[in-house]
Amino acid sequence: MEQQKHRIKVQGTGVQFACGENEFILEAMQRAGCGPIYHGCFGGGCGICKMRIVSGPYFIEKKMSRAHVTEREQEGGIVLVCCVKPRGNLTIARV
Amino acid sequence: MGFKGTLRPGLVQLRVLDLGKTLDFYKNVLGLNEVCRTGDGRVCLKGYDEFDHHSLTLRLADEAGLDYVAFKVGCPDELERMKQDVEAFGYPVDTVEAESDQPGFGKRYGFTISTGHRFEIYSEVKLAEQGPMIKNPDIWTTPPRGMRAQRMDHFLLYGPNIAEAERFCREVFGMFVPEVCNTPDGNRLAAWITGSNKPHDLAFVEYPKPGKIHHLGFYLQDWSDVGNAADLIAINHLKLDIGPTRHAITRGLSIYFWEPSGNRIEIYAGGYTAYPDNPQRVWDSDQLGRGLFYYSGEVIPSFLEIVT
Numbered sequence: 001m002e003q004q005k006h007r008i009k010v011q012g013t014g015v016q017f018a019c020g021e022n023e024f025i026l027e028a029m030q031r032a033g034c035g036p037i038y039h040g041c042f043g044g045g046c047g048i049c050k051m052r053i054v055s056g057p058y059f060i061e062k063k064m065s066r067a068h069v070t071e072r073e074q075e076g077g078i079v080l081v082c083c084v085k086p087r088g089n090l091t092i093a094r095v
Numbered sequence: 096m097g098f099k100g101t102l103r104p105g106l107v108q109l110r111v112l113d114l115g116k117t118l119d120f121y122k123n124v125l126g127l128n129e130v131c132r133t134g135d136g137r138v139c140l141k142g143y144d145e146f147d148h149h150s151l152t153l154r155l156a157d158e159a160g161l162d163y164v165a166f167k168v169g170c171p172d173e174l175e176r177m178k179q180d181v182e183a184f185g186y187p188v189d190t191v192e193a194e195s196d197q198p199g200f201g202k203r204y205g206f207t208i209s210t211g212h213r214f215e216i217y218s219e220v221k222l223a224e225q226g227p228m229i230k231n232p233d234i235w236t237t238p239p240r241g242m243r244a245q246r247m248d249h250f251l252l253y254g255p256n257i258a259e260a261e262r263f264c265r266e267v268f269g270m271f272v273p274e275v276c277n278t279p280d281g282n283r284l285a286a287w288i289t290g291s292n293k294p295h296d297l298a299f300v301e302y303p304k305p306g307k308i309h310h311l312g313f314y315l316q317d318w319s320d321v322g323n324a325a326d327l328i329a330i331n332h333l334k335l336d337i338g339p340t341r342h343a344i345t346r347g348l349s350i351y352f353w354e355p356s357g358n359r360i361e362i363y364a365g366g367y368t369a370y371p372d373n374p375q376r377v378w379d380s381d382q383l384g385r386g387l388f389y390y391s392g393e394v395i396p397s398f399l400e401i402v403t
Binding site for chain 1: 112113158159359402403
């Protein structure tokens with residue numbers, strides 16, 4: 001069965017792309033060729049894909065380096081998008 | 096013994112975010128052998144062609160990156176002399192007792208250099224149970240796996256005041272500096288440093304944040320093994336940074352990619368033979384693209400900017 005697709009909007013940029021239920025947000029951004037960030041380690045270690053989830057449900061599947069996302073930041077929706085999968089339509093923003 | 100100070104970088108302890116997935120990479124993709132586990136859950140590994148007990152320890156942590164690097168010196172007398180030289184250079188030294196946190200290792204002395212990295216020195220370490228053959232030796236005892244990494248080779252460290260770090264490596268470790276890169280105003284941007292015939296045992300890049308690692312390098316036999324490694328990066332969906340390519344600096348054949356916890360790995364083959372009496376090779380910073388990636392001549396932003 002084809003996985004469910006969610007719509008991800010990047011706030012303030014007009015950019016949007018589709019991301020599968022089982023796809024990391026950074027993978028979908030890269031596949032869609034729509035930045036607006038560098039592609040880094042894809043392992044939660046380098047911190048280059050740090051963004052904020054403005055609204056919508058999501059799931060943090062991989063551990064994110066505490067050097068880049070503090071517990072307090074994580075509570076406020078700050079994530080490394082290489083570690084996060086959508087659970088519905090999302091709006092995200094650069095930090 | 097031909098070497099004046101350190102023999103080689105012999106041990107690295109890395110932090111990883113996911114021990115299971117990351118260990119699977121080091122064992123089954125890179126091709127290291129698991130030697131043992133410590134009481135606190137760290138995992139000790141070595142390349143199939145390394146004699147000493149282990150060369151890499153993985154520690155599960157909340158951040159990726161480097162705990163410390165350790166250099167082997169020739170004998171206990173040299174270790175004590177070097178400890179005094181470290182103190183005379185101005186770095187306070189602490190002692191890690193033998194057989195404490197690194198199985199098989201003798202006493203280590205530790206200190207922090209100008210770039211914020213913890214360095215250690217040691218002279219005694221047990222030989223591994225499964226090391227290379229020495230009597231009428233075959234090239235290996237069991238077929239190498241995956242990328243067939245023979246041994247840990249070098250690391251590139253990012254931090255402030257690399258001029259002092261370079262001077263430390265020369266004056267205390269007895270190393271020399273085959274190759275450097277300078278900014279237009281004559282300041283050091285990068286230095287490749289060795290205590291052996293390898294073109295680098297370690298390298299530094301000037302960077303404002305202390306204690307960062309750019310990559311840990313492992314040695315492969317030749318260009319065909321670099322190609323094999325590229326296939327394995329693709330097959331295993333590892334994240335490539337750049338390569339396969341050739342460095343003009345060190346002349347190495349290379350690929351950079353990230354392991355599953357986000358530490359950058361280089362697999363490296365070839366490289367020139369370095370001698371301490373050879374003239375130093377000097378790069379201008381505006382030629383660094385060609386120095387790093389000889390074929391394309393261009394630096395990619397991720398390579399310069401991403402460290403753990």
